[in-house]
Amino acid sequence: MDGIFEKLTQLKIVPVITLHDASKAVPLAQALIDGGLPCAEVTFRTAAAAEGIKNMSAAFPDLVLGAGTVLTPAQADAAVAAGAKYIVAPGLNPDVVRHCQKIGVPVLPGVMTPSEIELGLSLGLTHLKFFPAETAGGVPMLRALSAPYGAVRFLPTGGINKANLQDYLSLKSVFACGGSWMVKDDLIADNRFDEITRLTREAYM
Numbered sequence: 001m002d003g004i005f006e007k008l009t010q011l012k013i014v015p016v017i018t019l020h021d022a023s024k025a026v027p028l029a030q031a032l033i034d035g036g037l038p039c040a041e042v043t044f045r046t047a048a049a050a051e052g053i054k055n056m057s058a059a060f061p062d063l064v065l066g067a068g069t070v071l072t073p074a075q076a077d078a079a080v081a082a083g084a085k086y087i088v089a090p091g092l093n094p095d096v097v098r099h100c101q102k103i104g105v106p107v108l109p110g111v112m113t114p115s116e117i118e119l120g121l122s123l124g125l126t127h128l129k130f131f132p133a134e135t136a137g138g139v140p141m142l143r144a145l146s147a148p149y150g151a152v153r154f155l156p157t158g159g160i161n162k163a164n165l166q167d168y169l170s171l172k173s174v175f176a177c178g179g180s181w182m183v184k185d186d187l188i189a190d191n192r193f194d195e196i197t198r199l200t201r202e203a204y205m
Helices: 004-012 022-034 049-059 071-080 092-103 114-122 137-148 165-169 185-189 195-202
Strands: 013-017 038-045 064-070 086-088 126-132 153-155 178-179
Touching: 004 013, 004 153, 013 086, 013 165, 022 038, 022 049, 022 185, 022 195, 038 049, 049 064, 049 071, 064 071, 071 086, 071 092, 086 185, 137 153, 153 178, 165 178, 185 195
Parallel strands: 013 038, 013 178, 038 064, 064 086, 126 153
Antiparallel strands: none
């Protein structure tokens, strides 16, 4: 197992963050660390993503820091240059996967069908993102998908919250879950970092 995936397996939860203001990155990372969860996935959905990753990485070098919603090799390069330690994608683009493998960065592409899982296996991947988890059938779907692919471990993301988190984590095929309920946009925008710490600690108990 890659060292990054081993760390995520230990942490169990990956906060999925959409940053609109890079100046919020450091206090946000501090709030997560204070809540007992020293990891983050910053999505490449905004112009502030790369700078936010850079700020987090500089302030907290040991943070298990990933870049999400990576759609192209160029975005993967930008994320790694900013300090991302792993790459997450919503779908399985072989070009992005091969590029990440070429530059030596762990990659978690998204899948939701047997054919996509088999494509991932053909590329040498054993850890995949199940996305969008709830919309794609949730725990029953993932349980069914896991049965024929015993060597694959999944990180479900999409619609996961405190109420259903343990249902996903109870599956042997799940190594961690991604979620944004403790890092919602309004909490970040309003500098409610104490609340983010509280929700993170609550989720992690």
